[in-house]
Amino acid sequence: MNRKAKGVRVNNVSKIFMSHSGDSEFKAVDSVNLDIQPGEFVTLLGPSGCGKTTILRMIAGFEIPTFGDIFMDDTRINDLSPDKRDTSMVFQSYALFPHLNIYDNIIYGLKLKKLTKHQIEEKARNIIELVGLKGMEQRSPNQISGGQQQRVALARALVMEPGVLLFDEPLSNLDAKLRVYMRNEIKKIQRAVGITAIYVTHDQSEAMSLSDRIIIMKDGIIEQVGTPQEIYFTPANEFVAQFIGDANFFEGTVKKLEGNKAVFGIQGQCFTGSYSGIKKTGDACKLVIRPEELSLGQEGTLKGIVTRSTFMGMQQEYTIQTDGISVEAIDTNPKNKRVYQEGEKVYLNFDQDKLHII
Amino acid sequence: MSTRTERAKMRMRQRKSDMKKILTDPILTIAILFIIAALMLFILYPLFKVLKNSFLNSDNVLSMDAYKKAMTSNAFKTAFMNTLKLGIFVGTVSTVIAFIFAYTDAYCKSHFKRIFKVVALLPIASPPFVLSLSAVNLFGQYGLITRQLLGITNFNIYGFKGVALAQILGFFPVAYLMLVGLLRKIDPSIEEASRNMGASQGQTFWKVTLPLMVPGIANAFLITFIEVAADFGNPNVIGGNFGTLATTIYMQVMGNYNMKSGAAISVVLLGMSMSLFIAEKYWIENKNYVTVTGKSAKDRVFITDPKIVWPLDIFCLLVTVFIVLMYAMVPIGAFVKLLGVNNAFTLDNFKYVFASGGKAIRDSVWLAILAMPIAGIVSMIIAFLVSRKRFVGRGFIEFVSLMAMAVPGTVLGFGYVSAYNTKPLILTGTALLIVIAFVAKTLPIGVRNGIAALQQIDPAIEEAAQDMGASSVKVFSSVTVPLIKPAFFNSLINTFVRSMTAVSTVIFLVTPKYKLLTSSVMQQIDEGKFGYAFAYCSILMVIVLFAVWLLNFVLSRFGVSGGQKRTSVL
Numbered sequence: 001m002n003r004k005a006k007g008v009r010v011n012n013v014s015k016i017f018m019s020h021s022g023d024s025e026f027k028a029v030d031s032v033n034l035d036i037q038p039g040e041f042v043t044l045l046g047p048s049g050c051g052k053t054t055i056l057r058m059i060a061g062f063e064i065p066t067f068g069d070i071f072m073d074d075t076r077i078n079d080l081s082p083d084k085r086d087t088s089m090v091f092q093s094y095a096l097f098p099h100l101n102i103y104d105n106i107i108y109g110l111k112l113k114k115l116t117k118h119q120i121e122e123k124a125r126n127i128i129e130l131v132g133l134k135g136m137e138q139r140s141p142n143q144i145s146g147g148q149q150q151r152v153a154l155a156r157a158l159v160m161e162p163g164v165l166l167f168d169e170p171l172s173n174l175d176a177k178l179r180v181y182m183r184n185e186i187k188k189i190q191r192a193v194g195i196t197a198i199y200v201t202h203d204q205s206e207a208m209s210l211s212d213r214i215i216i217m218k219d220g221i222i223e224q225v226g227t228p229q230e231i232y233f234t235p236a237n238e239f240v241a242q243f244i245g246d247a248n249f250f251e252g253t254v255k256k257l258e259g260n261k262a263v264f265g266i267q268g269q270c271f272t273g274s275y276s277g278i279k280k281t282g283d284a285c286k287l288v289i290r291p292e293e294l295s296l297g298q299e300g301t302l303k304g305i306v307t308r309s310t311f312m313g314m315q316q317e318y319t320i321q322t323d324g325i326s327v328e329a330i331d332t333n334p335k336n337k338r339v340y341q342e343g344e345k346v347y348l349n350f351d352q353d354k355l356h357i358i
Numbered sequence: 359m360s361t362r363t364e365r366a367k368m369r370m371r372q373r374k375s376d377m378k379k380i381l382t383d384p385i386l387t388i389a390i391l392f393i394i395a396a397l398m399l400f401i402l403y404p405l406f407k408v409l410k411n412s413f414l415n416s417d418n419v420l421s422m423d424a425y426k427k428a429m430t431s432n433a434f435k436t437a438f439m440n441t442l443k444l445g446i447f448v449g450t451v452s453t454v455i456a457f458i459f460a461y462t463d464a465y466c467k468s469h470f471k472r473i474f475k476v477v478a479l480l481p482i483a484s485p486p487f488v489l490s491l492s493a494v495n496l497f498g499q500y501g502l503i504t505r506q507l508l509g510i511t512n513f514n515i516y517g518f519k520g521v522a523l524a525q526i527l528g529f530f531p532v533a534y535l536m537l538v539g540l541l542r543k544i545d546p547s548i549e550e551a552s553r554n555m556g557a558s559q560g561q562t563f564w565k566v567t568l569p570l571m572v573p574g575i576a577n578a579f580l581i582t583f584i585e586v587a588a589d590f591g592n593p594n595v596i597g598g599n600f601g602t603l604a605t606t607i608y609m610q611v612m613g614n615y616n617m618k619s620g621a622a623i624s625v626v627l628l629g630m631s632m633s634l635f636i637a638e639k640y641w642i643e644n645k646n647y648v649t650v651t652g653k654s655a656k657d658r659v660f661i662t663d664p665k666i667v668w669p670l671d672i673f674c675l676l677v678t679v680f681i682v683l684m685y686a687m688v689p690i691g692a693f694v695k696l697l698g699v700n701n702a703f704t705l706d707n708f709k710y711v712f713a714s715g716g717k718a719i720r721d722s723v724w725l726a727i728l729a730m731p732i733a734g735i736v737s738m739i740i741a742f743l744v745s746r747k748r749f750v751g752r753g754f755i756e757f758v759s760l761m762a763m764a765v766p767g768t769v770l771g772f773g774y775v776s777a778y779n780t781k782p783l784i785l786t787g788t789a790l791l792i793v794i795a796f797v798a799k800t801l802p803i804g805v806r807n808g809i810a811a812l813q814q815i816d817p818a819i820e821e822a823a824q825d826m827g828a829s830s831v832k833v834f835s836s837v838t839v840p841l842i843k844p845a846f847f848n849s850l851i852n853t854f855v856r857s858m859t860a861v862s863t864v865i866f867l868v869t870p871k872y873k874l875l876t877s878s879v880m881q882q883i884d885e886g887k888f889g890y891a892f893a894y895c896s897i898l899m900v901i902v903l904f905a906v907w908l909l910n911f912v913l914s915r916f917g918v919s920g921g922q923k924r925t926s927v928l
Contacts, residue, residue, distance in 0.1 A: 018369055025365060062821055064375045066368065081382065082824045089825050095818035099840040108836075109826025160826055 005196045006073045006086060006163030008059060010034040013068030014220075015054050028054040030220040031068070036164075036198060038073075041190055043199045043207040046217035047243070052200045055217075056166055059198065061085045072163060088157035089166040092173070094149045096141040102152050103128075103137035109160045127159040130189060147178050154186065158193065165190070167199040171206065179203075183210055204244045208232070216240050232290075234356050241288050241358065248294070248327045250287040254279050254357075264357060268323075269301065273355025288356045291317075294329040296340055300347030302327075306340045320346060376748045383830045386747070393740055394751055397758045400798050404773030405628070405765065411621035411776055424622035434623065437606040441630070444518070444602065445583040448525045453579045455526065455677060456533035457571075462670045464541035467660035470675060477678045479535075480685055481528045483902045485859040485876050487591030487883075488895050489524035492687040494596055495888060500698040502687075516598030524592045527681055529585050533578035540574040541567075546658045559663070580638040584631050588766030590862035591876075595883055603627040604768045604862060611772060611866065621776070624769045635764030688899065691892035707893035715878050715890075719897060722875035725789060726857035729796035733853040737801050738846055741808025742834055746820065763802035767862030771795060775866045787869045795867055796857035803856075804849030811845035812838070847913040854905050858898060 015029040029051040036042050044052035057063045059070060061082035069076050077085055088109075097105050103124065110120045128134055131151040141149060150170060157165060167186075171179045187210050190197050201207055207214050208228045216223045216231065216239075224236040235241035238249065255270065256263040262275040264285060271287070279285055296318065304322030316334035320327045329348065331337055340346050380386050415423035428434040462468050463475070481489065496503045497515040504510045515523075544567065552562040590604040597605060603623055611620035661667060691697040695704050711719075737759075743749075744756045762770075774795055778785035785791040815838070823837045824830075839846070861876045868877045875898055882891040 016368060018365070018372055023365070025368070060825060062824075064379075066371065079378070081379065082821070083827045083829055087825070089822070091818045091822055093816050093818050095816060095822040097819060097823070097837060108823065109828075112827040112832065156822075156826070 004163065005038040005194055007038045007040075007196065008034070008036040008164055008198065009071040010055065010059070011069045011071065013055070013058065013065045013070060015051070015058060015063060016066045027220050029058075029065075032217075032220070032222055034215065034222075034225075036196065038163075038196050039194050041187070041197045041199065041210055041212045043201060043211040043214050044217060045201060045204060045207040045214050045243075046223075047202060049219070050217040051220040052215075052217050053168060056089075056168055056198060056200045059164070060087050060089050060166055086163035087166055088160045088162035088164075089168060090150075090153045090157045090170045092169045094141075094153040094170075094173075096149055096152055096156075098141055101138050101140050102133065102144070105141065105152055106156045106159055108156065123159055127155045130158070130192075131155045131185075146174050147182060150174065150182060151185075154189070158189070158195075162195070164196045164198060167197065167201075169201050171201075172203075179206070186210065208244070214244075216243060218243075233354075235288060235358065237358055238286065246291050246328055248289045248291065250289065250325070252285055252287060254281050254283045254285050257281055262357065264355075271352055271355055273352070273357055275357045277357070279357075285357050288358055289350055291328040291330040292332065293350050294327070295349045296320075296329060296331060296338075296346045297349055298347060300349035301352075302348040304346055304348060306342055306344045306346055309340060309342050311339075318346075320348060322348065373750060377750060380747065380749045385829075385831050389739060390743060390749060390751065390755075393736070393743065393755055396736070397755065400794055401758055401762050401765070404770065404777040407777040408621050408624050408628070408769065408773045411618055412625045414618055416618065424618040427619060428622045428626070433601060434606065437601040437603050437623075438626065440518070440600055441587050441602045441604075441627070444521060444525070445586045448522055448529065448586045449579045449583040451522075451526050452530040452582045453533050453537075453575055456530040456537050456578060457575065458670060459530070459534045459674055459677075460537035460541050462667075462674050463538050465658065465661055466667045466670055467662045468667060468671050468674070470671060470678070474674050474678060477681050479531055480681060481531050483855060483859075483906060484685070484688075484895070484899050485591060485861055485879070486524070486528045486589060487595045487861060487879070488688060488899075489528050489684055490520065490592045490595035491879075491883060491888070491891060491895065492684040492691075493520050493524055495687055495691055495697045496684070498698075502698050506698060514598075516596055517600040520596035520598075521592050521600060521602075524596060525586055525589060527677075527684065528592070529582050532585065533582050536578050536581070537571070537574055540571060542658075544570055559661070559666070577638055580634050584634050584764055584766075587627060587631055587634075588768065588862060590768050590865060591880070594880065603630075604766060607768050607772060608865060611775075617776065620772060624772055627766055628769050631764045631766055631769075632761070635761060639760070685899075688892055688895045691888060692896040694889070696889055697892070704889075707889040708897075710890055711893040711897065715873075715875070715894060718873040718878045719875050719894075719901075721789070721872050722858055722898075723901060725792050725872075725874075726796065726854045729793045729800070729857050730850045730853045732793070733797040733800050733804055734846055734849045736797065737804025737849050738808050738839070738842060740801075740805050741812055741842075741845075742838055744805070745809050745812040746817070746838075747830075759805045760802050762798055763806075767799060767860065768865065770798060771863045771866035786867070787871065789872055792864060792867050792872060792874070795863050796853065796860065799860065799863050800849075800853040800856045803852050804845075807845040807848055807852075808842060811842040815841050843916070844913065847909060851906055851909045854909070855902055858902050858905075 010032055013029060013032050014027065017026045017028055019025065032051070032055060034042075034055075044055060046052050054063060058065050061077070061080060061084075065078060069078055071077065072086060097108065100108070106127065107120050107124050110123060115123075128137065131154055133148065133151055133155065136144060136148065141152070144152070150173075153170065170186075171182055174182060183206050199207075199210060211228060213225060213227055214231050215225050218239055224231060224240045226234075231240060231244055235244065235247070238247075241247040241249070252264045254262055254275075255265045257275075257280070261272055262279075263270055263272050264287065273287070302322045304320040304327065306318055307321050307326070308317070308319035310317045311334065314332060316331045316337070316339055318329040318331070318340065320329055327348065331339075380390065412424050413420055413422070415421040459474060463471060468474070493515055495501060497513065497520070498504065499511070501513075501515070504513045504515075548570075549562050549566055552566045553559075557565065587602075588604060589602070590608060593600065593602045593605045594608070601609075603626060607620050607623045607627065610616045610623060687697070692707050693703055693705070694701045695706070740755060740759050744752060744759075765773075774791055775786055777783075778791060785794075819841075820833050820837055823833045828836065859876065861880065864874055864877060865880070868874050875894060879891050879894045879898075882888070882894065
């Protein structure tokens with residue numbers, strides 16, 4: 001892989017779909033700004049209808065932005081048709097050509113580039129080896145498994161050596177275990193090749209395991225951009241906190257602001273945590289605590305009663321009623337811990353040094 | 359939500375960006391312009407000429423004379439009512455018979471499925487008037503059944519009875535193919551759910567299956583009605599004094615040389631047909647409840663209850679036997695001197711036909727062959743443009759190419775004569791015009807099959823090709839075409855068969871130079887030379903069946919991509 005990975009810049013892009021009769025419209029993407037660095041693995045994550053696939057398709061050239069510009073490195077690509085763009089897409093349905101065998105599927109684009117037979121053969125051989133499909137070249141798409149089809153789609157896109165590799169929910173048609181295996185393969189290959197990757201999914205575990213940065217979207221708008229850690233530990237709002245992982249919210253008010261710390265009043269108690277947002281003293285706020293951050297004990301900060309205790313193998317899941325609200329907690333490795341039953345009184349504790357407020 | 363002006367502006371931008379995508383691709387632009395020009399020239403212009411002529415009187419001055427005369431003429435009023443009566447009666451009976459056949463095929467463990475399938479398709483491979491011809495020879499004055507078998511001498515098969523019989527048997531296969539396709543696509547789980555909730559087989563049929571099929575049944579009825587209204591051959595052979603709009607047009611133009619009157623009646627017939635077509639397209643097509651995409655959940659478990667299967671089987675068997683009987687008459691009648699009168703074996707009929715009709719047969723075959731690739735390629739291009747591209751004029755192309763299906767053959771033929779016998783385009787009397795007429799008449803079905811085939815292809819496949827650098831043309835030729843091959847071949851078969859068996863379309867276009875097989879048959883029937891007529895028909899059917907077999911053979915050799923189903927031969 002010698003070709004240079006490219007960066008993608010999306011500048012204030014909106015996409016509005018009009019109905020056939022023209023009297024209703026749907027704003028799929030609303031003034032989105034993105035700056036993706038060459039070689040980066042970025043995931044567009046969000047629920048169905050949030051606009052992530054539309055953005056991907058606009059980068060690929062299958063949709064044209066209603067407003068705004070898209071740049072690849074420093075070239076504006078709005079007016080380029082998909083066949084002229086330096087992108088390659090791995091489609092959700094794989095979109096393999098049913099009338100061609102695996103080998104011909106993979107070299108389809110190479111033949112269009114007018115390379116010599118020798119060059120084509122070499123590139124094809126390398127890529128087939130890379131994705132682990134050696135020996136299957138002569139088979140046709142309906143003779144191989146879903147995972148293998150996926151790898152053909154990946155090979156076909158990679159062999160084009162594009163500046164940017166685009167993924168449209170490529171793993172959603174695979175079963176759970178295969179999904180985990182394939183996403184690791186994808187990451188391995190992306191790292192080895194160093195290509196820029198833009199990945200669309202609604203599966204948060206895929207996003208977390210694959211991405212250098214995650215872009216979370218909802219209703220056409222970007223809710224937050226950050227590394228998996230940033231998104232998980234410091235979600236920007238309630239939607240992000242609930243979309244990635246689970247979250248408990250404790251409502252309270254800002255009591256005092258001191259530099260980059262603040263004092264909050266919650267459940268009648270005061271806590272000090274880091275805060276660098278725009279809220280002022282007296283504003284309402286929410287404390288975000290993940291279930292695994294809560295530990296149960298005989299004494300502690302919050303008092304409650306267990307209303308649900310479920311054994312999940314790897315962890316014990318609890319629902320605890322405290323001061324009128326329901327709280328989810330998780331205790332990992334329950335084998336070596338005290339397990340509380342429904343109805344028991346319990347205290348909840350959490351690390352008060354790293355509280356996150358939204 | 360933006361204001362109306364903002365939305366209008368956005369629509370303009372959308373359209374402009376769609377057009378930009380097209381204009382940057384010169385071949386695409388040329389293809390679109392060419393198709394629009396062809397459709398306007400060969401479908402809209404002739405119809406416009408007919409419409410224009412209907413508003414002129416004998417001095418070529420604008421007037422409503424032709425219409426006035428028509429409205430007051432008894433012949434016209436009777437013909438109009440006759441056409442309506444025929445359409446409703448034949449439409450209803452055909453649809454019922456077709457539904458019974460379709461239900462037996464799709465739902466029951468019938469013992470004779472293969473026979474039913476073959477027989478139901480026979481009428482498609484022959485000109486519609488073959489049934490009239492046989493009916494006359496079986497049930498006419500000297501009919502084999504009426505006189506020879508039953509000794510009846512005063513049964514008159516001519517008129518409404520005969521036409522209805524021939525049309526019902528001739529047109530129900532089309533409806534059958536439509537309905538069986540839809541019935542097969544109903545998810546069996548729906549009916550199983552009904553049984554699960556306590557409904558009997560019968561209740562499930564009336565409350566679940568039938569309601570699901572209502573749009574399909576209405577569709578079948580309308581399509582049949584349109585075919586009945588357009589039918590020239592059957593009323594001409596067995597109608598006697600029972601005139602329809604189609605035969606009246608012919609008589610006005612060929613008999614009275616009254617082009618204006620012919621034009622007025624054509625407009626009325628066209629209007630009838632068009633309103634049905636529009637009703638079908640816009641009212642019913644959108645109400646299709648049967649899922650059309652994707653695979654069905656599972657295979658259907660066939661009904662085996664003898665109380666249900668046997669009556670259905672017997673009914674279908676009777677109809678089948680009847681049809682086979684009618685078609686058996688063709689070779690039998692060709693090999694005897696005069697069926698019903700002189701049943702001596704003879705080869706004279708064939709000798710005569712090959713001697714004086716050889717050119718007509720050859721011409722029919724050549725012109726049909728010429729029309730095949732043109733209709734096939736043009737219909738696939740139109741299907742591709744309409745399904746996959748967005749541009750100004752797309753709706754126009756789609757509407758006109760499908761609308762041609764509702765133009766009765768007589769009207770189209772008459773339109774061509776009206777449009778192309780003056781400069782700058784003098785095409786009347788040429789073989790070219792006949793080929794163009796064949797293409798225009800068979801284009802709609804090719805387009806419909808092409809669109810259906812394209813709907814089954816994941817659009818992502820073509821996007822993937824484009825993504826890897828293929829231009830629109832390359833996508834079409836290297837990806838789309840291989841995948842719609844079955845639809846393309848079916849369109850070829852359809853064009854050949856319909857061109858070979860066309861009657862109403864060519865009745866105005868034949869000349870001493872280009873007589874064509876079907877019009878030769880009509881001539882022989884007019885002269886009472888049934889032996890010759892049967893011989894011509896036998897040859898025609900052999901040619902058509904051979905061609906269908908050949909094209910199917912080629913299709914199977916050149917491969918259907920895995921899992922692709924054949925679209926119907928309609």
